[in-house]
Amino acid sequence: MVSRSDDGQATAMPAHFFQKLASGVPGVLFTYWLSADGRSHRYPFVSHQVHTLFGVDPAALNENADAVFSVIHPEDADAITASIQQSATTGKPWSYRARLRLADGQYQWFEAHSVPERQADGSTLWYGQFHNIQHYKALEQSLRESEAEFSFQAGFQRLIARLSTEFINLGFGTIDQCIDELLRSIGEFFEVDRAYVYGFSDDYQRMTNTHEWCRAGVPALKDGQQDVVIEHFHWWQEQIEGMVSASRVVFIEDVDRLPATAAAERALLQEQGVSSMFSVPIRVRGRVTGFFGVDSLRQRTWRQDQADLLIIVSGLLSGALERHRLEEELLNQSIRDPLTGLHNRRYLMPRLEELLGRSNRRGEKFALAMFDVDHFKAINDSIGHLGGDYILQRIAAILTSQTRTMDVIARFGGEEFLVVFNALEQTDVPQLVMRILQSVRDEPFVFERQSVPVTLSAGVAGIDEFTATPATPEALIGLADHRLYLAKESGRDCLVDASGTVRI
Known part of the structure; x- marks a missing residue:
């Protein structure tokens, strides 16, 4: 130097x-x-x-x-x-x-x-x-982690707020779309491979996959998970018991390390490619009706508060499903006849408008038949109003059994019923109406040990008949009602359509 x-x-x-x-x-x-x-x-x-x-x-x-x-x-x-x-x-x-x-x-x-x-x-x-500079790097890492955690929590809160708003604003009939969106959003946010909702049967012996989201490239399981019998999955039944009695979250950190008592469950999950999973109970009106879950097909490190975050999601689902069920019940009360359980006019008229619109756009055919109980006043006089109610309930059951799920059945008023035969040619309707008339005639109506003979009269109108004038729900019903009157005038226990009177 x-x-x-x-x-x-x-x-x-x-x-x-x-x-x-x-x-x-x-x-x-x-x-x-x-x-x-x-x-x-x-x-x-x-x-x-x-x-x-x-x-x-x-x-x-x-x-x-x-x-x-x-x-x-x-x-x-x-x-x-x-x-x-x-x-x-x-x-x-x-x-x-x-x-x-x-x-x-x-x-x-x-x-x-x-x-x-x-x-x-x-x-x-x-x-x-x-x-x-290790202490500076440690501080830098700590700040970075704090910033990342803040960003994560803020992102999660924004996500829950958005999903909550969607559930609050959902219209009747859109609950399924909202649940699907929730599963997609949660699945992508937590970077899992599947997110799903299962519903339990009342006795907790069966379960059904009602909604499912899968990451791109991950096979869906929903179709194979319908009405699954779980009585042989003893370990899983114990977990369900924990969900029901204590709202416990089921966390499987590593499927391969499940206990020997869960051999059947381990084999099924391995077959599905699941490596780890969470299942969180869903409660509706205080009862566990199913669970919300997420799957990972690979080993991963979960957040320590992962269960708590998923409980928040499950709570959102529970609230939305409970509200939807209540709204559905209220809606059913407003569009169904309380005596027979059939739809009422409030439901019928919009459906007729919808069918008319489809007929105008696509040329789809439909017809309607109006039924009336013959001599209903005399029946009421002979067996009383409770007996008359019994007759109406039995006729509603016959109409339901003799029609298709795609047809619309409504109690139109008093002893009058209306059936809309959807996606049928008018020429096919008389045979179906005659079958209903025959079923009512053959039915053994017995009220308080008193046998009561019952018959129906019917008037039929089809959309094909409206060529010169516009078809409206009122016009269709008016034509069917007029023909019902003609059937009454013709001696009852028959139908009248465009061709005239038809008897059994």
């Missing part, structure tokens, strides 16, 4: 002087030399802390710098070498952050700063220092 005396003469400074000076500086002071061809390098000077920190002999580094480079983390080594070469080429200061292996074997972050100086022989000499 060289310094200058007061008279300007060069004097040698002992190496231990610089070591003492460097000992008061945090980190490691160094001069690093790299040959012009980049094949050899060494540290002409390096402070003794390099030994304290990394267990590397400073004297050895004076001859060869490889020992320091050997403690660089493998993932950082190539980038450091490239950055040094770039500094040598450009002559710009060199600085870098990398992980270095300490004497105890642990890796910690260090930061280096140095200034290069080109030598006469083309080699480069850097003057600099590097020091431990």
